[in-house]
Amino acid sequence: MRKRSLAMVYELAKRDRRVVFIGSDLSPGTLPELKRQCPERYFMEGIAEANIIGMAAGMAMEGLLPYVNTIATFITRRCYEQVAIDLCLHDLPVRLIGNGGGYVYAPLGPTHQAIEDIAIMRALPNMTVTAVCDADEIARLMDASLDWPHPIYIRLAKGGDPIISRAERGFAIGKAIDMIDGERDRSEVLLIATGVATTQALQAAERLAAEGVRCRLLHLHTIKPLDHRAVLDAASATNLVVTVEEHSVIGGLGSALTEALVDEGLVGLPRVKRLGIPDKFANHYGSQSALMAHWGLDAAGIVRAVHDARGGLRS
Amino acid sequence: MKKAMALTYATDLERVKMLPLDERSRYLRGLIFRAIEKGGRGHIGPALSIVEIIRVLYDDILRQRPAEPKWPGRDRFILSKGHGCLALYAVLADKGYFPAQELDRFCHFDGILGGHPEVIVPGVEACTGALGHGLPVGVGMALAARIQGRDSRIVVLMGDGEINEGSVWEAAACADKHRLTNLIAIIDYNKMQSAGSVYEIQNMEPLADKWASFGFQVSECNGHDVDELRAALGAAVRQPAKRARLVICHTVKGKGIPSAENNPSWHHKSDLSEEVRQAIRGASG
Numbered sequence: 321m322r323k324r325s326l327a328m329v330y331e332l333a334k335r336d337r338r339v340v341f342i343g344s345d346l347s348p349g350t351l352p353e354l355k356r357q358c359p360e361r362y363f364m365e366g367i368a369e370a371n372i373i374g375m376a377a378g379m380a381m382e383g384l385l386p387y388v389n390t391i392a393t394f395i396t397r398r399c400y401e402q403v404a405i406d407l408c409l410h411d412l413p414v415r416l417i418g419n420g421g422g423y424v425y426a427p428l429g430p431t432h433q434a435i436e437d438i439a440i441m442r443a444l445p446n447m448t449v450t451a452v453c454d455a456d457e458i459a460r461l462m463d464a465s466l467d468w469p470h471p472i473y474i475r476l477a478k479g480g481d482p483i484i485s486r487a488e489r490g491f492a493i494g495k496a497i498d499m500i501d502g503e504r505d506r507s508e509v510l511l512i513a514t515g516v517a518t519t520q521a522l523q524a525a526e527r528l529a530a531e532g533v534r535c536r537l538l539h540l541h542t543i544k545p546l547d548h549r550a551v552l553d554a555a556s557a558t559n560l561v562v563t564v565e566e567h568s569v570i571g572g573l574g575s576a577l578t579e580a581l582v583d584e585g586l587v588g589l590p591r592v593k594r595l596g597i598p599d600k601f602a603n604h605y606g607s608q609s610a611l612m613a614h615w616g617l618d619a620a621g622i623v624r625a626v627h628d629a630r631g632g633l634r635s
Numbered sequence: 636m637k638k639a640m641a642l643t644y645a646t647d648l649e650r651v652k653m654l655p656l657d658e659r660s661r662y663l664r665g666l667i668f669r670a671i672e673k674g675g676r677g678h679i680g681p682a683l684s685i686v687e688i689i690r691v692l693y694d695d696i697l698r699q700r701p702a703e704p705k706w707p708g709r710d711r712f713i714l715s716k717g718h719g720c721l722a723l724y725a726v727l728a729d730k731g732y733f734p735a736q737e738l739d740r741f742c743h744f745d746g747i748l749g750g751h752p753e754v755i756v757p758g759v760e761a762c763t764g765a766l767g768h769g770l771p772v773g774v775g776m777a778l779a780a781r782i783q784g785r786d787s788r789i790v791v792l793m794g795d796g797e798i799n800e801g802s803v804w805e806a807a808a809c810a811d812k813h814r815l816t817n818l819i820a821i822i823d824y825n826k827m828q829s830a831g832s833v834y835e836i837q838n839m840e841p842l843a844d845k846w847a848s849f850g851f852q853v854s855e856c857n858g859h860d861v862d863e864l865r866a867a868l869g870a871a872v873r874q875p876a877k878r879a880r881l882v883i884c885h886t887v888k889g890k891g892i893p894s895a896e897n898n899p900s901w902h903h904k905s906d907l908s909e910e911v912r913q914a915i916r917g918a919s920g
Contacts, residue, residue: 370771372771402802
C-alpha cells in the first residue's frame with residue numbers, strides 16, 4: 321500500500337507541476353524516479369516533523385500540493401499543533417501519508433502504533449480522514465486527492481494486504497462503498513468497517529453468510545467527512561450494527577457512527593456494537609494480525625461478536 | 636549596525652532604551668493605543684518593541700501592493716510572534732490594507748482583528764499565535780518561491796522567548812540545508828519573555844553565535860533606531876548572500892510607555908485599570 325501510494329505521488333507529480341513530495345528521513349531509495357526527474361520537487365528532510373508540516377503549509381500557501389510522508393504516529397502525534405494551525409486553520413491542500421496505521425508496527429511497541437490517529441485527526445476542523453482497505457484503493461484515493469481542496473490524512477496499512485476493493489464499485493472521497501453484492505436490502509446485520517479491518521469484516525460476513533446470517537458490509541475509506549446519508553439509511557434498515565476498526569474505540573469510526581445516529585435522532589435506534597482497540601496501549605509485541613486477533617478484530621472475533629450481539633437482541 | 640560579538644548587552648540596552656521616538660513612531664503607537672483602548676485588552680509590551688521593525692519593513696524594505704494584498708510578486712512577511720499583532724495592525728491600517736476604523740473593533744465579536752493575526756486580515760500572510768510556527772512556514776514559502784522562479788523575499792519576525800521552541804531550530808537547520816538566501820529571519824530581542832528576563836527564564840546566549848553556527852549570516856542593530864534598521868534590514872534583503880540571514884534587533888519591551896518598559900506585567904493586559912489607561916494616555920500625549 322505504501323509502495324503504491326508513493327508510486328502514485330510520482331504519477332501525480334508527472335501529471336501536475338504543483339505536486340511536491342516531502343519525506344522525513346525515510347528509507348534510502350524512496351521515490352528515486354521523482355528525485356531524479358524532478359529534484360526541485362523532491363525533499364527528503366530530517367527528523368523534524370514540526371518543521372516539515374510548517375514547510376508544507378508554506379508551500380501550499382503558494383499554490384503547491386505537498387504530499388508529506390512519514391510514520392503515522394510521528395505525522396499525527398508529534399506535530400499535532402502544526403497540523404492543527406498550519407494546515408487545518410489555513411485549510412490547505414496538504415496530504416499527510418501516515419505509514420503503519422493501527423498495529424502495523426506491532427513488534428516495535430506503542431511508540432510506533434497509531435491507535436488514536438483517526439480520533440485526533442478527526443477532531444480537527446477542515447481535516448479529511450481516510451483509511452483505505454488495499455493497494456488498489458490507495459491508488460484511487462491518491463488520484464482523487466489531486467483536486468481535493470482540504471488537508472487529508474491518509475492512513476496506510478502494512479502492505480501486501482489482500483485486494484478486496486473493485487474499480488466497478490467506484491470511489492469518491494467521502495462516499496461509503498457497499499462491499500457485498502445483493503445484501504443492500506435483505507441483510508440482518510450491518511457491518512461498517514474502515515482500513516484493512518474491512519478485509520476482516522468481509523471474511524466474517526462470508527462465514528456468517530455460510531451460517532445463514534446475512535450481513536451487509538459498508539466500507540468507509542473516508543471517516544471524515546462521514547457519509548451520513550449512507551450510514552444512516554443503512555442503519556435505519558437493520559437491528560444490529562457492528563463497527564470494526566483497527567483503532568481505539570475512543571474517537572474513531574465507531575464513535576463517528578454513533579454520534580451520527582444520536583444526532584440524527586433515529587426512532588428505534590439499532591443496537592450498535594463497536595469493535596476496536598480498548599483504551600489501552602498494547603502490552604504485547606508479535607504481529608499486527610496477532611494483536612488484532614487479541615482484541616477480537618480478526619474475522620473470527622467479528623463472527624463471535626455478531627453472534628453475541630444477536631443473542632443479546634433475542635434475549 | 637554592529638558586529639555580533641561587539642555588543643555588551645547592558646550598555647546596549649541602555650542606549651536602546653534612551654532613544655527618542657520620532658513623530659511617525661509616535662503616530663503608529665497612537666494607532667496601537669487606540670485599538671487597546673477600544674478593545675479593552677492586548678499584548679502591549681510585545682507590540683511596542685516591534686513598531687519600528689515593522690514600520691521600516693513596510694516603509695522601506697518589503698515590495699508590497701496594499702491595494703493588491705495577494706500580488707504574487709510581493710515579498711512575504713510573517714509575524715511569527717503573533718501576539719505582537721497590534722504593531723502589525725497599526726502599520727497595515729496606516730498603509731491602507733484595511734480602514735483604520737477596524738482598529739476600533741480589536742477583539743470585538745464581529746471584528747477581523749483578533750488577539751493574534753489571521754489570514755482574514757488583508758496583508759496578513761499566515762495565522763500565528765502559537766509560537767515557533769513562522770519560521771517553518773517561511774522555509775516552505777522560500778522553497779516555493781525557488782520552485783516557482785519568483786524572487787520574493789520571505790521575512791519572518793520572531794520573539795526572543797519564541798525561539799525557545801524546538802521547531803524554530805528544526806527550521807533553522809532546514810533553511811541552512813537548502814541555502815535559503817531569500818529567507819530573512821528577525822529576532823525582536825527585548826530580553827523579556829512573559830515570566831520575566833530571558834536570561835533567567837531560558838537564556839539563549841550566545842544568541843548570534845547560535846544562529847551563526849546554524850548557518851545564518853547574522854547582523855545586529857538597535858531595533859528602535861530607524862536609520863540602523865533601514866541599514867541592517869536593507870543589507871539583509873539586498874546584499875548578495877550565500878546563506879539565510881538573521882537580524883537581531885535589540886529592543887525594549889513596552890517601548891513608548893515609560894511604566895511599561897521592561898515591565899513583565901505589561902506583557903498582556905486583559906483588563907485595563909485606570910492606572911494603565913492613564914499610562915497609555917500619557918504616552919499618547
